[in-house]
Structure formats: C-alpha cells, structure tokens
Amino acid sequence: MTKPLPAKVAVAAPAHVRRPRVAVYKFASCDGCQLQFLAAIGNHPELLSKVDFVHFLEASRAVEPGPYDIGFVEGSVTTAHDAERIREIRRECRTLVTIGACATSGGIQALRNWGKIDEFVAAVYATPAFISTLATSTAIAEHVPVDFELRGCPIDTGQLVEILTALIVGRKPRVPSTSVCAECKAEGTVCVAVASGVPCLGPVTQAGCRAICPTHGRGCFGCFGPSDTPNLVSLNLHYEAAGVPRDDLHRLVHGVNAWAPPFRAEADRLAATPGVEEAAP
Amino acid sequence: MPTPVRQIGDRVILAPEALQRLIEVLALEYRVIGPTVADGAVVLRDLASADDLPTGWIDEQEGGHYRLHRDESAGPFDHVVGPHSLKNFLFPPREPIARFERVAGVWEECAPAAPERPLAVIGMRGCDLAALAIQDRVFLRGDSGEGEAIDPAYQRRRNGLFLVAVDCRRAAATCFCHSTGSGPAACSASAGRQADLALVDLGPGPTDRVAPGGGPRRYECRIGSARGAAVIDAIAADLPLWPSPPEDVAAAERVPVDLERAMWAREGSGGGPGRSLDMENIRDLLYSNLEHPRWLEVADRCLSCTNCTLVCPTCFCASVTEVADLSGDAVTRERHWASCFSLDHARMHGTSVRHTTASRYRQWLTHKLGGWIDQFGTSGCTGCGRCITWCPVGIDLTAEVAAIRETPAPSTGGVP
Numbered sequence: 001m002t003k004p005l006p007a008k009v010a011v012a013a014p015a016h017v018r019r020p021r022v023a024v025y026k027f028a029s030c031d032g033c034q035l036q037f038l039a040a041i042g043n044h045p046e047l048l049s050k051v052d053f054v055h056f057l058e059a060s061r062a063v064e065p066g067p068y069d070i071g072f073v074e075g076s077v078t079t080a081h082d083a084e085r086i087r088e089i090r091r092e093c094r095t096l097v098t099i100g101a102c103a104t105s106g107g108i109q110a111l112r113n114w115g116k117i118d119e120f121v122a123a124v125y126a127t128p129a130f131i132s133t134l135a136t137s138t139a140i141a142e143h144v145p146v147d148f149e150l151r152g153c154p155i156d157t158g159q160l161v162e163i164l165t166a167l168i169v170g171r172k173p174r175v176p177s178t179s180v181c182a183e184c185k186a187e188g189t190v191c192v193a194v195a196s197g198v199p200c201l202g203p204v205t206q207a208g209c210r211a212i213c214p215t216h217g218r219g220c221f222g223c224f225g226p227s228d229t230p231n232l233v234s235l236n237l238h239y240e241a242a243g244v245p246r247d248d249l250h251r252l253v254h255g256v257n258a259w260a261p262p263f264r265a266e267a268d269r270l271a272a273t274p275g276v277e278e279a280a281p
Numbered sequence: 282m283p284t285p286v287r288q289i290g291d292r293v294i295l296a297p298e299a300l301q302r303l304i305e306v307l308a309l310e311y312r313v314i315g316p317t318v319a320d321g322a323v324v325l326r327d328l329a330s331a332d333d334l335p336t337g338w339i340d341e342q343e344g345g346h347y348r349l350h351r352d353e354s355a356g357p358f359d360h361v362v363g364p365h366s367l368k369n370f371l372f373p374p375r376e377p378i379a380r381f382e383r384v385a386g387v388w389e390e391c392a393p394a395a396p397e398r399p400l401a402v403i404g405m406r407g408c409d410l411a412a413l414a415i416q417d418r419v420f421l422r423g424d425s426g427e428g429e430a431i432d433p434a435y436q437r438r439r440n441g442l443f444l445v446a447v448d449c450r451r452a453a454a455t456c457f458c459h460s461t462g463s464g465p466a467a468c469s470a471s472a473g474r475q476a477d478l479a480l481v482d483l484g485p486g487p488t489d490r491v492a493p494g495g496g497p498r499r500y501e502c503r504i505g506s507a508r509g510a511a512v513i514d515a516i517a518a519d520l521p522l523w524p525s526p527p528e529d530v531a532a533a534e535r536v537p538v539d540l541e542r543a544m545w546a547r548e549g550s551g552g553g554p555g556r557s558l559d560m561e562n563i564r565d566l567l568y569s570n571l572e573h574p575r576w577l578e579v580a581d582r583c584l585s586c587t588n589c590t591l592v593c594p595t596c597f598c599a600s601v602t603e604v605a606d607l608s609g610d611a612v613t614r615e616r617h618w619a620s621c622f623s624l625d626h627a628r629m630h631g632t633s634v635r636h637t638t639a640s641r642y643r644q645w646l647t648h649k650l651g652g653w654i655d656q657f658g659t660s661g662c663t664g665c666g667r668c669i670t671w672c673p674v675g676i677d678l679t680a681e682v683a684a685i686r687e688t689p690a691p692s693t694g695g696v697p
Contacts, residue, residue: 185591186374190320203586228624
C-alpha cells in the first residue's frame with residue numbers, strides 16, 4: 001500500500017546519462033582491496049550496469065585508453081617509476097580515489113621508512129644490484145592531489161558501493177570520520193578494552209569496518225587509520241598504566257597505518273621515551 | 282476479560298518459580314528484554330527464561346574498567362547497570378523513519394513497516410527509570426509554548442512498554458544516583474519513576490509462607506499498574522501467591538533506604554570511591570566557567586571517541602541521512618545515533634565549529650548539566666555512572682565538575 005506524494009514532487013526519470021568510465025590501478029600492495037571490487041560486484045551485480053570498468057587488470061586484460069571519469073588507486077609509492085606513474089594517472093582521471101591502508105598511508109611496507117633500505121634489499125634479494133627502489137613507502141596523497149580516501153585493510157565493500165553510488169549521482173560520499181567505538185556502541189558490542197582489558201585502537205581509529213574485530217572479541221588494530229581527532233597519547237598512557245607492555249603498544253600503532261601522521265608520531269613517542277616499566281625504580 | 286483480582290498498590294511475594302512464570306506470561310504479549318551475561322558484561326538482551334538472568338555474577342566498575350566476578354551468593358539482580366540501557370530499545374542506534382520508491386517516474390512514500398512487538402523490560406533500576414522520564418521529556422514534549430514535539434516511533438514503543446523495576450541492593454564505585462536524586466529507589470512517584478511491577482530481592486531466607494523448606498530467594502513485588510495487576514493475576518492462576526506480610530514489606534522498603542545511607546556514607550571527593558555530583562546551582566556554575574583551564578586539561582585525556590554519549594541513557598542526538606540504493610529508484614530516510622564528540626556533529630557550511638576536544642567536552646557537559654535544565658526542566662544526568670565506566674580512559678564527570686567548583690575561574694563574557 002503506497003501513498004502518492006503531491007504531484008509537484010513527481011519528477012521524470014533523468015535522461016540517459018553516460019556511464020562513468022572507471023579505472024582501477026595497483027601500486028605496492030597485496031591486491032586485497034581490488035578483490036573487494038569483485039566482492040562488491042558479486043553482492044551488487046547491478047554495479048556493472050552503472051559504471052564501465054574499462055581499466056581493471058585484476059578483472060580483465062582488456063584495457064581501454066583514458067581519460068577516465070574515476071580512478072581508484074590501490075597501493076603505495078615505493079619506486080621512482082611509481083612516483084612518475086601516479087602523476088600520469090592523476091592527469092588521466094577526473095576524480096581520483098585512493099583505496100586501502102597502502103594507498104592512504106603507505107601500508108605495512110612503510111615500516112621500511114624507519115629502517116635502512118640497503119640493508120633490507122641486501123637481506124632479501126640474491127642480487128641487490130637488480131633492485132631499484134625508494135627508501136620510503138608513501139601514501140598517494142604525498143605525491144598528487146587526491147579527491148577522496150577510502151580507508152581499511154582491506155576496504156569495506158559497503159563503503160565501496162557507497163562511494164560508487166555517490167559518484168554516479170554526484171553527491172558527497174557518506175563515510176564516517178568518527179571512531180570505531182561509535183560502531184561498537186551501535187552494534188551493542190561490549191567494549192573489549194573496558195570489560196576485558198584488551199588493548200584496542202578503536203577509540204582512535206576511523207569507523208567504517210562495522211567494528212569487526214571487537215565484535216569478535218579482539219582489539220582493533222587500526223586498519224582504518226586515525227579518526228578525525230585521535231588522542232593516541234592519552235589512550236596509550238591509560239593502557240600502560242593498566243599494565244600493557246610498551247612493546248605491545250608500539251607494535252599496535254606500528255602496523256598497516258604506521259606512517260599515518262598521528263600513528264607515526266605515537267610510534268616515535270613510544271620508541272623515544274622510557275615506558276612505565278623502564279622508568280620505575 | 283475476567284475481573285482483576287489484584288489492584289494497583291497490592292503487594293505479593295514471588296518465589297523463583299514465579300519469576301520464571303513472570304517471563305513466560307510477559308512473553309505471551311511482549312518481546313521480553315532483561316539483563317544477561319554476554320562478552321564479559323551484563324547486557325540487555327532477549328530473555329527466554331529466568332535462567333538467562335545473571336544469577337551469581339557481581340560487576341566491578343571503575344573509571345574505564347568493568348569486570349564480572351563469580352559470586353555464588355549473588356542473586357539475579359545483584360549486578361548494577363551495564364553498558365546498555367532502555368535507550369538502546371526505545372531510541373535504537375539505527376532506524377528507518379521513511380522510505381520512498383520511484384514507480385514509473387513518480388516518487389511514492391512506502392507504507393511504514395508493521396509495528397514491532399511491544400517491549401517488556403525486566404530489571405530496571407532507579408537510574409534507568411529516571412533516564413526514561415528524561416527521554417520522555419525530550420521525545421514526547423507537549424506543547425509548552427514552543428510547540429509540541431512528539432517522536433512517533435519513540436511514542437509507539439513507549440506506550441507499549443511494560444516495565445519491571447528492581448531495587449538495587451548494592452552500588453558500584455561509579456554509581457552516584459543518590460546525589461542526582463535518581464535513586465537508588467527504583468520507583469518514586471514524586472520523581473516520576475514508575476513501573477508496572479516493582480520488585481525487591483529479599484534474598485534467600487527461611488520462610489514458612491513461600492517455601493516451607495526454607496532457603497529460596499523471595500521477591501517482594503508491588504503492583505504499579507492495571508497491566509501489572511493482570512500479569513500477577515495470570516501468574517497466580519498457576520502458582521499460589523501470598524500477599525506480602527508486613528515484615529517483608531518493611532524489609533523491602535528498607536533496601537533502598539539503607540543503600541542510599543550507605544552511598545552517602547561512603548562519599549569522598551569527586552572521583553570516588555564514593556562519587557557524588559553536587560547539583561547545587563550546577564547550570565550557573567558551568568555557564569560561568571566557560572573558559573576554565575580545566576576544559577583544556579580534560580581535553581588532554583579525552584579521546585573524543587563518543588563512548589560517553591552513546592552509553593549515556595539520556596543522550597539523544599541523532600543524524601538523519603537519505604540512503605539511496607544503486608538504482609536511484611529507492612531511498613530510505615534513516616536516523617542514527619550521533620555524538621557531540623565527533624568533528625562532523627558541529628560541521629556547518631563547510632567547517633566544524635568545534636575543532637578542539639576541549640570545546641566538545643565543554644559542549645557535552647554544559648549541555649548535559651546546564652542546557653538540559655533550560656530546555657527540558659531537568660539535568661540530563663541520572664548518576665548511573667556509565668560514562669565513567671565505559672570511557673576507555675576513565676574520565677569522570679563528577680571529578681571534572683568538582684575541580685571546576687573548587688577553583689572557579691569565571692569568564693567575563695557571560696553565557697553565550
């Protein structure tokens with residue numbers, strides 16, 4: 001049973017609009033975020049009638065030339081070639097969206113930024129001379145302007161469909177910038193930090209994952225990166241006072257978003273100052 | 282319908298089998314919610330039987346700290362409030378409020394979903410009922426000159442709500458309802474705290490009236506409504522129920538009196554143990570200290586994570602968004618919880634007006650304890666202590682208010 005709205009609200013369906021041409025690119029990454037595209041298409045096959053994936057090597061070898069309406073970039077910049085290629089990509093995409101922890105903060109491979117690249121290369125490769133790489137792994141936004149970031153390791157398929165829907169109709173994507181705590185509370189999940197003493201990065205991490213780790217009794221490890229106003233120092237001082245070893249806290253922030261500025265600063269603070277245990281007489 | 286045997290104000294003794302029968306009788310008509318243990322805490326969930334109640338569990342609460350401990354002597358209601366409250370059910374975290382579909386180019390509003398089963402909630406305390414009375418003022422505001430403001434979804438659930446109150450027999454270290462006038466007595470006619478049935482756990486004890494063998498726990502039950510009387514009549518159809526003898530009525534009435542005395546006696550400074558909140562002139566105290574350095578100090582600790590507002594049984598902020606599907610031919614208008622601790626909450630024409638955590642904490646506390654009095658004629662705090670326990674770093678509003686009260690630093694600008 002439906003109730004028609006007043007006639008003046010009735011509008012005709014919009015005239016046929018050209019489907020956006022979409023490109024999906026890979027940099028230094030594990031391909032997991034690209035696989036989320038395939039999962040999203042599996043959940044919403046109608047996506048294929050709304051956009052044209054014309055450059056998406058994870059899905060098809062057939063590539064159409066640019067320019068593209070929307071470019072999604074997975075992965076971080078780790079080579080001089082990457083740094084050049086992302087500039088070309090920026091030029092051929094009207095809207096550029098970075099996806100996942102690698103593209104938005106540098107990824108787990110950004111842990112190299114704290115070490116010596118020559119030592120890593122020598123330890124890993126039989127012929128280090130063949131390796132041409134940068135000393136750092138950095139986020140795409142450190143190289144070119146980015147229109148929107150989708151966080152996560154991997155990204156959430158629901159958020160991916162949301163941003164595609166938003167870009168198709170030309171509205172602002174609705175992606176929360178609050179903490180994971182807001183999602184735990186909305187789900188009715190009991191706080192693992194307060195009720196079980198599990199160190200959880202939820203209070204300083206951006207929502208979007210539907211609090212998947214705390215819902216399964218685990219602490220959040222920050223894969224969606226920092227929330228809009230993160231206070232890592234206060235959180236970790238509290239965990240340390242409750243007996244969590246400083247090494248554990250350092251490992252927690254030294255993860256897939258280690259190079260995100262708030263996490264980076266906290267990792268450096270934890271490494272540079274004595275912990276409660278060491279400071280105790 | 283048979284003529285009710287019992288009347289409002291009648292009192293009966295319920296044995297454990299009657300508690301089980303109470304759940305069964307309520308389940309005939311209601312979705313029955315009550316306390317149960319899950320994931321290391323006492324939460325509110327659907328109850329299938331009295332066995333689901335948290336019998337034998339005691340909670341330990343402090344700022345940022347909650348643990349359950351096994352205590353074989355503990356009854357089913359010897360815990361105090363956990364992270365959930367009536368708010369989770371009457372004002373759910375997410376709720377569709379309208380849906381529109383485009384059919385042949387014309388937008389039509391879909392008929393609302395079929396009404397849910399009415400709720401019966403067991404085990405509500407003084408602070409829970411105080412919070413309900415406050416939320417009623419927010420969502421069911423009558424016309425007081427500013428126009429009527431009735432939330433239809435809240436009103437529908439509220440009208441169907443059956444409440445079984447239970448008096449607390451102990452207080453957590455985070456409880457301070459005695460100082461906010463919201464407990465510990467569950468019901469108080471003068472304070473607008475009412476329930477259909479009000480139970481007091483008299484504990485295990487020998488009695489020849491209920492259990493000739495002695496021992497089982499007894500609950501002294503006061504009937505608070507005609508619906509409550511009908512439920513007790515239905516229980517009495519299957520089980521013998523005795524009117525409460527005067528000594529049991531006296532024992533039941535002593536429970537909240539003794540607890541309140543104990544809560545005042547343990548009182549220390551703000552920050553506990555023995556927390557209290559001095560409500561005297563609290564609105565003007567906060568309004569005249571808007572530039573107090575304490576706001577910056579608490580901001581160093583505050584995570585702006587939104588937990589305090591989401592566990593608060595009275596915080597009512599929500600945001601409304603239109604959720605369209607990919608076809609563009611269907612849109613759901615959805616209401617979901619929001620919090621003044623998020624940057625987006627105060628975003629307008631492109632920027633947020635509360636960039637700092639200090640400004641957000643001040644907004645929350647001055648609204649909760651000041652602005653509410655102006656808007657709703659009551660403070661928004663019930664002394665339940667949830668915001669203290671479930672703050673990941675244990676920030677304690679009683680300590681924050683006490684600090685401002687001790688060293689007032691009146692600002693010159695006056696109330697904004």
